[in-house]
Amino acid sequence: MTDHIVTDYIVETDGLSRDFKGFTAVDSVSLKIRRGTIHALIGPNGAGKTTCFNLLTKFLEPSRGAITFNGRDITRLRPADVARLGMVRSFQISATFGHLTALENVRVALQRPLGTSFQFWRSDASLARLNDRAMALLGDVGLAEFAAVPAVELSYGRKRALEIATTLALDPEMLLLDEPTSGMGHEDVGRIAALIRRVANNRTVLMVEHNLSVVAGLSDTITVLARGQILAEGPYSEVSENPEVIEAYMGTGHA
Incomplete structure (x- = not known):
């Protein structure tokens, strides 16, 4: 094969x-x-x-x-x-991090293909270029208005939607x-x-x-x-x- x-x-x-x-x-x-x-x-x-x-x-x-x-x-x-x-x-x-906002959770997932996953010490400025894509993904799952909300404060259904957003950040086929x-x-x-x-x-x-x-x-x-x-x-x-x-x-x- x-x-x-x-x-x-x-x-x-x-x-x-x-x-x-x-x-x-x-x-x-x-x-x-x-x-x-x-x-x-x-x-x-x-x-x-x-x-x-x-x-x-x-x-x-x-x-x-x-x-x-x-x-x-x-x-x-x-x-x-x-x-x-x-x-x-x-x-x-795609487990989420409760203390991070919805936007930050998706941004962490977006770092994986860059080889910089979970490098929380990186400056906000260096990660800002990921924000547009992260916001687009949150929009895709209906969470744009919850971007600044910590994951732990989201309802159960919205947490599941956030998990899908972080999975979609990996661009799966x-x-x-x-x-x-x-x-x-x-x-x-x-x-x-x-x-x-x-x-x-x-x-x-x-x-x-x-x-x-x-x-x-x-x-x-x-x-x-x-x-x-x-x-x-x-x-x-x-x-x-x-x-x-x-x-x-x-x-x-x-x-």
């Missing part, structure tokens, strides 16, 4: 599996995530979603199988190496979101869903999400996992009518 092959699919897995002391949490999962789309990974509790997500972002090593990103085998790469290639997981890599609306009230859910739609305009998004109304409104393709295997895949209108999917969510079996 060559180093870089541009295909319709930005991420592909082949027989991806992960065992934990004899228990197979992810069992021969073969995914194809189409470039420029929003792809959701859903399933009942215990279905293997989080494990699969951790495998893709290299926070777990697979027991078997392979992962490619842009045609490049990333199966054995470290999370930081995968992020440098352009596949970034939000809410983990693919953004992975782990439960982006978890624990949010209705207003924040709507705000974050609209934000996901905006940031997906020029990149691929993969998200694990429990809120099926969010999934239905955003996703181009949905992969349903159950017991570590792919149960169904397709648009929401199709998978939501699948009897096996309905049974997995409504029945009494483990997933």
Whole structure:
């Protein structure tokens, strides 16, 4: 395989599996995530979603199988190496600093490509050239008016939006979101869903999400996992009518 092959699919897995002391949490999962789309990974509790997500972002090593990103085998790469290639997981890599303002948080993230990350001793003047880009990113996530507010004082939903802004500062080609609306009230859910739609305009998004109304409104393709295997895949209108999917969510079996 060559180093870089541009295909319709930005991420592909082949027989991806992960065992934990004899228990197979992810069992021969073969995914194809189409470039420029929003792809959701859903399933009942215990279905293997989080494990699969951790495998893709290299926070777990697979027991078997392979992962490619842009045609490049990333199966054995470290999370930081995968992020440098352009596949970034939000809410983990992009932890915010509570004592810094929203603007300062984004500015720190913008320093990473410059090789000056976290050099807080640098003068404000030397970092000022990053302010315009930082403000633009805050505007993108609806936080421009909160630029001077310390992150610790932001509401839960706005903190999540700030985390997305710091992730976007890395200019990822693919953004992975782990439960982006978890624990949010209705207003924040709507705000974050609209934000996901905006940031997906020029990149691929993969998200694990429990809120099926969010999934239905955003996703181009949905992969349903159950017991570590792919149960169904397709648009929401199709998978939501699948009897096996309905049974997995409504029945009494483990997933």
